[in-house]
Amino acid sequence: MAKDPRGPFRLRGKSSYWIAGLPVARRNKVARSSAALDQLRHEYAAFYWASDDRAARLKAMLLAPAALVRDVIQYTARNGRLTSQRLGRSIAGQALDQCRVYARHGILPRWYYCFSLYEPGGVARARNYLTRAETKPAIFTFLNRGAKSRLGDKVEFARHCASHGVAHVPIVAAARDGQVDCDASALPPCDLFVKPIRGRGGKGAERWAWIADERGYRGPDGAVITAAAFLARLTADSAEAPRMAQPRAVNHPDMADLSNGALTTLRFLSCLDEQRRPVPIGAALRMAVGANQTVDNYHAGGIAAAIDLDTGTLGRASNQGHDVRLGWLTHHPDTKGRIEGRALPLWPQVMALVEQAHRAFDDHIVVGWDIAILADGPVLVEGNTLPDVDIMQRPLGRGLGDTRFVEMLLHHVRAKRESAGDR
Template identity: 40%
Template sequence: MRSTDYQSRWLRLAKAMQPNTLVKALSGAPLIWSTLTDDGTAATTIHRVFSRQCWREDGVAGGAVLVAGAVFMLPVLVATATIYTSRCGGRVRKETRKSLPRQWAEQITLGVRLAVPPPWYYIFELYRPTHYRRAAEYLYRSETKSGIYDMLRRQRGCHASTEGLRDKALFGIRCREHGLPVVDTLATARDGVIEGIDALPDADLFFKPIKGAGGRGASRWIFIGDDRYQASDGQTVTREALQAHLCELSKEERYLVRRYVVAEPSLGDLTPGALSTVRVVTCIDQDGVPEATHAVFRMASSRDVVVDNFHAGGVAASVDLATGELGMATDLGLRADSRWWSTHPTTGAPILGRRLPYWDEVLALATCAHRAFGDQVAIGWDIAILDNGPCLIEGNKSPDLDIIQRTSRTPAGNSRLGDLLALHLKSAFAT
C-alpha cells in the first residue's frame, strides 16, 4: 500500500477520534435521530440530515467510533444524569415539586429516545411539561457547533471567510475593507514579539487570544497614568511589565491587543465588569439575502469579570427583533441557584421591558456584516452599542444556540432560523 494511502487512513482515524466526534458518538444522536419519522418539520429535517451526514462523512473509522459510542451511551447517560440531578435537582424540585427520581428518569428517557444530553434537560427547562413535549424541536450543541455548520461550510467551500471569522486579526481587516465599524485593533503579539506598535499606548486595553473562544485568556487593563495599568482584580503594573506579560502570553498562542471600549451611557448600569454585547444571529434566506433571526443581550454577572460570555458565568436576556425590548435575564441554568431576573443580579438595574438604543442600526450592521462573509450560511455577531452607535466586536462561524433557546424559552428547530437551516441542508444534501 502506498504511503499516501496510509497517511489518508491515519488522517481519517485522527478525525474520528476528535473530541467533537466523540461527543456526537456518546450522545447517540447520529444513531437515534436517523430513526425519527419524517414529519416534514424543519427540526426533524435538521436532525435527520445531520445523522445521515455523520455516517457519510466520517468514513469507516468514524462509523466505528459512532457505533462504539452508541454502546457506551447508556452508562455515560446514567452517570451524567446522576451528576446533574444532584447539582440542579433540588432547585427544580422546589420550583415544580417534581421529585429527584422522576427528574433522573426523564433525563434517561429523553437521552434514549431523542439523544438529549442531561445538561440540556436543565438548560432548556425540559422538566416543565410544555417544554418536555417539545424536546425534539430543540437544536442541541452536539449537532450544531461542529455538526451542521461544518457540514455546510465544507459543502460550500468557504475557507477564506471561515478563517476570517476564526482569526480575530483577519476579521478586523476584512471588516475595515468593507467599511464596517469594528473595534480598533492596536497590535498583535506572537512568539514573544509585539507587532504593529513600538510600545503600548496610553489607553485602556483589552488582550485576547486571536483564536480564543468563550472569553478564554481575555484580560482588561485600564490606563491610570504615569506609565501604569490596572487589571480587573486591582493589580497594578508598569507599561514595561505589561509588555513583558503580553510577550510571555504570546509564546503559547497569538494575542490581539484592542482598545477597550465602553457601552453607550444609558447601558452603563448593565455593564458592571465587562462590556455588554448583543449577539445577533443572521442566516442567508431563500433568496440569498442575510436575515436576522434571533438576538440576545449578554451581560457580565459580577464586577470581577472581563467578558460577558454566557458559558463563562454571564447572564443574558432575549431581545425582541421588532422593538429591541429585553425579556427576563437568566444564566445557563446549570447551577443549584440558577434563576431568572427582571433586574440585573449585581447592579439592580431594570432589564425586563428595557429597550436597547440604536436597535435598527444594530440589525442593519449585522446583516451588512454578513454580506462581507456571504458564503457562510449562519453567523453569530457580537455587537457593542457605543456612544456613537453599534460596533462589531467579532463574528462567530458556529453560533451557539443554547443562549438563544434558553433565554427565549422556545426551541429554535422550527423557528425562522430552523426553517432556513433545513432549507440549506436539503439543498446541499438532497433528501
C-alpha cells in the same frame, strides 16, 4: 452521502456530541415526515453514519447507557429537590423525563435543566430544541466549510471588516511568534483589552488600565508598566499563543447598570436565506456577574436575556440553567439595574449592522456575531463560525426547531450536497 476523509461530523474532543447524536441518528435514518425539522434531522443522521470515525461511534454506543445514568444521577442530585419544591414535579419524575428526552431527542440531562424541560409541557416541546451535537460539529461545520473570509483569526476579521466598511473594535497591536506589528508610540493613551488572536470564550483575556499620571498601563497584577514594557510583554506572550491589544470598549451610557464592569455584548445569530440574503434568527444580551469583571461570557458564569428582534426589548435573564438555584432574574444581581422589559439603545442600528456584517462575510451561511453597543453606535467584536444555539434557546424559552431557521439550514445543506454531486 459520500464520505469525506475530513468528515462532516468530527469528534472534536467531545464524546458527548457522539452520545447525544446517537438516538437522533438512529431515529432519523429514514425521514420521519416531510416537516423541515424531521428532514434536517434525517440529513444529520446521514452525517453521523457517514463519518469514517467508526471508533468514536462505537464508543458512543457502548458508553451511552452508563453516561446517561451517571448524568441523570449527577444533575438530579443537583437540581431535583429544588425543582420539585418550585414546580411539584417529583424527583423520580424528573429522572424519568431525562431518560425519555434523551431516547427521543438526544437531549442529555444537563440540557433537560438548561431548557427547563421540567416545566409543564416541557417534554412535549423538547423535540423543537436544536442541540449542540446536531449543529456545531455537523450542520454548521458542513455549511461553513470552505469559507474564505476568516472569522477565527481576530486580526484577519478586523482587516476584513475594515475593507468592507463594517464598524468593529480596532486592533492597536498584534503579536505572533515573538514579533509585534507596532512600536510603543502607536499605543493610545487609553485602557486596553488584550486577548488571544484565536481564542474563544474569553480565555486569556486581560484588562489594562491607562494611568495618565504615570504614563503607563496597570495590568491584572496591579503593577504599572510603560508602553514599551507592555509591548515587550505582549511580544513575549505571543511566543506561546498569538495575542493582540484593542482599545477597551465601553458600553453606551444607557446600559451602564447592566454591567459589573465587563463589557456587555450581544450574541446575534443570523443565517442566509434561500436567496443568500441575511436573516436575523435570534439575539441575547450577555452580562457578567459576580467576581468576573473581565468578560461577559455566558459559559463562564455570566447571564443572558433574550432580545425581542422587533423592538430590542429584553426578557428575563438567567445562567446556563444546569444549576437551577439562580432561576430567572428581572434585575441584574450586582447592580440591581432592570433587565426585563428594558429597551436597548440604538436597536435599528444594531439590526442594520448585522445585515451589513453578514453581507460582508456572505461565504458563511450561519454566523454568531458578538456586538457591543457603544455611545457612538454598535460595533462588531468578533464573529463565530460555529455559534452556540443554547444561548438563543434557553433565554427565549423555546427551541428553534419550529422556526424559519430550520428551513434555511435544510435548503443550504441540500444545495451544498447537490453542488458537490452527492445526490
